[in-house]
Amino acid sequence: MTAQIRFGIVGAAGRGMGYRIPATEDDRVTVRAVCDVSPDGLERAQEAFGAPECYTDFHEMLWEADLDAVLIATPKEHHVPQSVAALERGLDVLCEVPACRSLEEGRELVRAVDDSPGRFMIAENDVFRRGWMLVAELVADGRFGDVYYARSERVTNSADHVEEVAWRRTWRTGRNGVTYPTHNLGPLLRWFPDDRIDRVSCEGSGHHHVDPRGDPYEQEDTVVMLAKTERDRLIVHRQDILSERPAAGYRFELQGTRGCFESAPHADADHRISLADSDGGHGWQSLEDYEDDYLPDRWRTLPEVARETGRNGGDYLVFESFVDAIVSDSPPPIDVHEGLDMTLPGLVSERSIDADGEWLDVPDSREW
Known part of the structure; x- marks a missing residue:
């Protein structure tokens, strides 16, 4: 790839802030949009990520922002619905843990991954x-x-x-x-x-x-x-x-x-x-x-700034590994099945x- 990967981040004002350093330090990435239900937090997140667009509705971000990938850092009940929606748009998805709330949701997630050209990775930082x-x-x-x-x-x-x-x-x-x-x-x-x-x-x-x-x-x-x-x-x-x-x-x-x-x-x-x-x-x-x-x-080779992220660099490596997979057009290091394991x-x-x-x-x- 020669162009930067355009990211949208949902849950940007909360758990998503844990990815601010890798998302803003990686030259291969640009954060195009941030999304959060908290208006005050959303303003802070937009400034932190340097994103030109902000949304309070995830589906609106999916349809209106020009994105290649999304980072889903929302509460557990949103993981599968938001991942499925993004995969149906053909986007690459990095989703926080755990993968799902039920076996039925797990099946729904697998179907969406199988039917999508997008990659799916679980953000298990440990x-x-x-x-x-x-x-x-x-x-x-x-x-x-x-x-x-x-x-x-x-x-x-x-x-x-x-x-x-x-x-x-x-x-x-x-x-x-x-x-x-x-x-x-x-x-x-x-x-x-x-x-x-x-x-x-x-x-x-x-x-x-x-x-x-x-x-x-x-x-x-x-x-x-x-x-x-x-x-x-x-x-x-x-x-x-x-x-x-x-x-x-x-x-x-x-x-x-x-x-x-x-x-x-x-x-x-x-x-x-x-x-x-x-x-x-x-x-x-x-x-x-x-x-x-x-x-x-x-x-x-971990840069010193990475140690400021969660797990003393674990969050940094999660995000970097996901970007590596996109750039190299290869499977993500923690795919949907390992995430479900x-x-x-x-x-x-x-x-x-x-x-x-x-x-x-x-x-x-x-x-x-």
Whole structure:
């Protein structure tokens, strides 16, 4: 391509602002239009992105602005309807997580992607974290041997956070199960290459908290999902966003026949790794010890300004990777099916927890 890619950004005044740096620093891109339902926020977003046009109606932006691609950074309930509308216009779509709210919406999204000349990518920024990409490189090189077990946790103590906007209260704590899975399952599935979650079972610890209005949460305090993959690997995932405790963020473990990895338990600790064929034997080493040989080039060449974006550069790499795919006319690095691999197990977990932990199959969107 020789011309700049013309972007429209919806949800520009909220989550969309997280992409201001890559969208304005990339010479291959021009932000043609911004859209938001907040008039005051829209004015700030238009100035921040340097966009010549602004809209309060997404469909009006689609039909009136001259666009090549859209970034969808709106609440969860808009992801599929807005993605489908943009794909039907033949535009490339970068959409925030999760991919959909239901299996039915997932099917609708797949149909729209199949019928459109436009690309679709899920903006899962945790896949692009420095440490998680380094672990993926070690897995690919066989340093862990045959990986067969992983554990992940989302322990964030964010009850106040979910009250900031209504959609979080609705979609994160207004349903029961693993309601926000992609930040954990995204990196983890990159460590289990050529595999997907095939079935899940989910149980909860009961209800011990109420919201600031005294209403009970539908979400149980701690939920745990067991998952088995098509290649018989085992995953244990815990979600807890209500318990009274210091936030621990996202935590991971990975076990293989030749080594293991454990992410840092808190900000002042190091990610640690033990590999049978390393100089450390069966002792622990810092994951950073392997950066010289395994850190991906994307992180070696990351501009300093990128570190000001979310996930210390994850948002920057999400956007840059999407633009790379458009420029090179190639598939996006997280396509609709990988996005659904990260999303559908959580949706099925909601059915499982309602069925007292019954093991339920997770559909493969590639077969739809």
